[in-house]
Amino acid sequence: MGTTDKSPASDAEAHVRRLWRHRGAAPPSPRRGPRPQLALDAVLDAAVALADAEGLAGVSTRAVAARVGVSAMGLYPYVGSKEQLVALMQDHASVMPAWDDAGPALADDVEAWALRLFDLHVAHPWLAEVPWAQASGGPQEQDWLERLLAVLERHGIAPPRRAAVVTALYATVRASAQTAAAYRGMADGEAAAWRERAAATRRLVPDLTERYPRSTSLPPVADDWREAPREGVRQTVRLLCRGLEADGGA
């Protein structure tokens, strides 16, 4: 019987082997047939570069195939499918840098983690485009999570209280990174369209400022707007940590 069937089981297994190929899992393809003319890391480099430049929408199988000098279908032995490709891209782009913490204050350690994750998402804005639910499940993602859990543990946060903090932190970092990316793209015509809509709304809805006094009078993007999302992450971290320290263990 053929050992290379396309059963969902072996498909999932091949994907996991590729994901964890640098952490002790052997990549698939038991030596047979012609030598692969590409390396998976090269493919992912190309795909990530493409996503950095044009967003996730610019990553089509044909586009990255062309970039590595291969026809569209030639990619499939390397990445399995489009969905698995973006999972591999996520992991490939999510390498966790090294830094010291073990400081006395919880807030400082959490802030260090959060700001580094934020910077990663700003460097690769498409990371926040891929839905929260379908995380890659790869090693780098696991590194980040484990690191945060270690910080919480070291500062004596009880296990049942950790989940909420983890969710809040990931969610806030991702959302802030997305607005930062939106700010960054404000030079394009995209900004003009946005301003156009805002102006039209004010023009066409007469009682807008009376009906929404608070939301329409929000600071209309101050001078330091480029740094605002990053600063927002810092504030949220401090808020959360202050909340954690406010009660002993409820």
Added chain:
Amino acid sequence: MGTTDKSPASDAEAHVRRLWRHRGAAPPSPRRGPRPQLALDAVLDAAVALADAEGLAGVSTRAVAARVGVSAMGLYPYVGSKEQLVALMQDHASVMPAWDDAGPALADDVEAWALRLFDLHVAHPWLAEVPWAQASGGPQEQDWLERLLAVLERHGIAPPRRAAVVTALYATVRASAQTAAAYRGMADGEAAAWRERAAATRRLVPDLTERYPRSTSLPPVADDWREAPREGVRQTVRLLCRGLEADGGA
């Protein structure tokens, strides 16, 4: 000269008119040509029902056109474009329910807001699929924001401290709703694929539990997992509010 050009300005204007059609903005199309055989609200009802059933990916122009008994292109006079269609859908599905707050505790009022927004996102899981940055800009969205800001104001949270809380709350609610939706879809074959991947990872990466002791020993989804995301939202709200009350005004 023709007044109905496709200039970006009038395109944006038509879109805003449609978005705010129930709040004093006149919808486009000054009486000319044959009477429209559809109502925009009917179109949006169909589109929202489709998204509820099959997710945002199931919403194609042809699919919703077929559902309202019209050819694919027949939709365009009503919705403008696909992007504008999903903006209209967002707003159409985001009607804010009525409830009383004005309680003495900040946490209770914020929790009421957050849980209602959470329930909305659980009822329409695709709401969390549409990227954070491209909010609809519609009236219902504005309602939600204004309401939260009113709560914060009434409890004396200073304006510069509001932005971070707002971001954290929206982000957490959306993320929690997405995991809730993922749990909900756990009966399908999607769950089997997920379990398959997890099993493969444990099998193929030998030192997984030693390398990631904390993240691999997380509670493997307890009995009350259906309610876990909602409970997580409540915990996060209390955490944030405790943090807000812990300092007078830093």
Added chain:
DNA sequence: CGAAACGCTATACACTGTAAGGACTATGGG
């Protein structure tokens, strides 16, 4: 040395959003 498994290409299919052009219809200005 076959033969089976693989890398890679080319072709093809179903599906997407929407541009283009035509048939028909109600309305505004003359």
Added chain:
DNA sequence: CCCATAGTCCTTACAGTGTATAGCGTTTCG
């Protein structure tokens, strides 16, 4: 009143997507 105009709605068509399939050529195993 009449007709140009601005609408709705149709069919057709195009560029682009992910990927199934078939074939060719190459490498390694039995």
